[in-house]
Amino acid sequence: MYDVVVVGGGPAGSAAALRAAKLGAKTIVIERGSEPGAKNVSGAMIRVNDLSMFDVKSLPYEREVSKVRLSFDGVQIEMKPKDKLVNVGRLKLDRWLASQAESAGAVLITKTTVLKVDGRRIVTDRGEIEGERVILAEGANALVSINSGLRRELKPEETVQTVKEVYSLSKDEVNKRLGLGEQEGISVRYLFSNPIPGAGFLYTYKDSIAFGIGVHMRSLISHRVRPQDVLEEVKRSLGINELVKGFSLREYSAKIIPENGFPAWRACSGNLFLTGDALGVVNPITFNGIGPAVISGYIAGELAVNDQCGSYESSLMMERTLSQAIKLRPLVKELLKEENIRAYISMTSDALSSWTSGDLSLDLKANLWRLTKHALLLLEAIS
Numbered sequence: 527m528y529d530v531v532v533v534g535g536g537p538a539g540s541a542a543a544l545r546a547a548k549l550g551a552k553t554i555v556i557e558r559g560s561e562p563g564a565k566n567v568s569g570a571m572i573r574v575n576d577l578s579m580f581d582v583k584s585l586p587y588e589r590e591v592s593k594v595r596l597s598f599d600g601v602q603i604e605m606k607p608k609d610k611l612v613n614v615g616r617l618k619l620d621r622w623l624a625s626q627a628e629s630a631g632a633v634l635i636t637k638t639t640v641l642k643v644d645g646r647r648i649v650t651d652r653g654e655i656e657g658e659r660v661i662l663a664e665g666a667n668a669l670v671s672i673n674s675g676l677r678r679e680l681k682p683e684e685t686v687q688t689v690k691e692v693y694s695l696s697k698d699e700v701n702k703r704l705g706l707g708e709q710e711g712i713s714v715r716y717l718f719s720n721p722i723p724g725a726g727f728l729y730t731y732k733d734s735i736a737f738g739i740g741v742h743m744r745s746l747i748s749h750r751v752r753p754q755d756v757l758e759e760v761k762r763s764l765g766i767n768e769l770v771k772g773f774s775l776r777e778y779s780a781k782i783i784p785e786n787g788f789p790a791w792r793a794c795s796g797n798l799f800l801t802g803d804a805l806g807v808v809n810p811i812t813f814n815g816i817g818p819a820v821i822s823g824y825i826a827g828e829l830a831v832n833d834q835c836g837s838y839e840s841s842l843m844m845e846r847t848l849s850q851a852i853k854l855r856p857l858v859k860e861l862l863k864e865e866n867i868r869a870y871i872s873m874t875s876d877a878l879s880s881w882t883s884g885d886l887s888l889d890l891k892a893n894l895w896r897l898t899k900h901a902l903l904l905l906e907a908i909s
């Protein structure tokens with residue numbers, strides 16, 4: 527019998543276990559992969575401050591991001607990040623997060639899949655255990671959460687499909703091709719409109735480069751196009767094929783990102799707490815999900831120990847990172863619509879070219895209704 531059982535050893539699960547164990551609860555994390563991160567290959571860009579509940583001095587990052595570049599339709603804007611951003615490999619990151627939860631006293635068992643939760647009974651493919659409280663941190667494919675009735679399955683119109691590739695060669699070659707110094711990293715965010723509208727990213731690891739895209743499932747279906755074909759076309763048009771020429775393809779993965787989530791889904795019921803991607807707190811345009819996952823996990827860990835299911839939703843809304851992601855959801859939903867991505871790419875590139883050419887005859891009238899609607903949604907989110 528455990529006080530707290532955490533399903534999933536990703537960022538949300540480890541943060542929940544860290545908090546629960548630190549508060550003295552008998553805590554166990556159940557992870558289906560051979561080790562934390564094994565099911566979450568390659569990596570991401572994270573804001574170090576978001577992980578402040580962990581001992582970030584030993585954070586195993588690949589490169590510190592010294593430049594962030596935004597790229598769309600031939601326009602590129604580069605800036606120096608205000609916060610400390612790093613590119614991390616998920617295997618190393620997830621292992622490190624889990625090891626800190628273990629050091630705080632949590633037990634981690636791997637190669638074990640939770641099949642269902644029935645009150646205090648947690649049924650796995652290797653037998654049953656009992657838990658007073660259960661934190662579901664199983665990621666976007668949240669089968670246990672769905673079967674427990676806390677949320678429903680994602681519909682295509684609420685789902686962003688991602689495909690990602692990692693190319694490796696050597697540290698020197700990564701530095702040379704991206705104009706980077708030793709240990710220096712870059713993250714690029716793309717917006718593209720062909721063959722269908724979507725967002726992309728490029729991250730730098732020590733000796734490799736990750737490139738990936740996210741496209742709305744609804745667009746894939748309506749255009750009858752496969753995500754891997756979109757990836758190929760985007761790589762070709764953005765010059766990624768040239769950039770990684772001679773590198774070897776080390777990883778290929780595909781995953782979904784929920785576009786909907788809390789508060790449309792309940793965050794807690796009885797002894798069950800939902801957290802991280804299972805709760806739908808990832809931003810499907812910026813791909814920022816690890817910060818919201820650890821923050822929601824940490825809160826879930828504390829409230830599970832104190833048996834405060836009723837306070838969970840209001841506590842989530844009190845965290846700025848989470849409340850911002852949640853309040854921006856109606857705007858993000860709008861921006862993910864094909865017609866809006868296309869309109870904004872073309873409006874921004876028109877604005878910049880008219881500025882550089884000195885011809886300021888920009889026609890915003892055609893987009894007045896769109897701009898007003900989205901400005902109102904933004905105002906509502908930040909007010």
Ligand SMILES: Cc1cc2nc3c(=O)[nH]c(=O)nc-3n(C[C@H](O)[C@H](O)[C@H](O)COP(=O)(O)OP(=O)(O)OC[C@H]3O[C@@H](n4cnc5c(N)ncnc54)[C@H](O)[C@@H]3O)c2cc1C
Nearest residue numbers: 534536537538558565570571640664665802803815816819
């Ligand atoms: C292509 C792509 C790029 C991204 N880039 C970024 C980025 O740059 N920055 C960022 O912050 N976020 C990024 N994200 C989002 C980020 O990956 C997620 O938001 C984050 O991993 C969510 O953490 P989590 O702990 O909720 O879920 P996950 O990381 O998915 O972890 C869930 C864990 O639960 C385990 N599990 C699942 N079901 C069971 C079960 N039944 N029994 C036992 N174990 C189970 C899984 O094996 C997994 O280890 C990206 C996502 C994608 C798809």
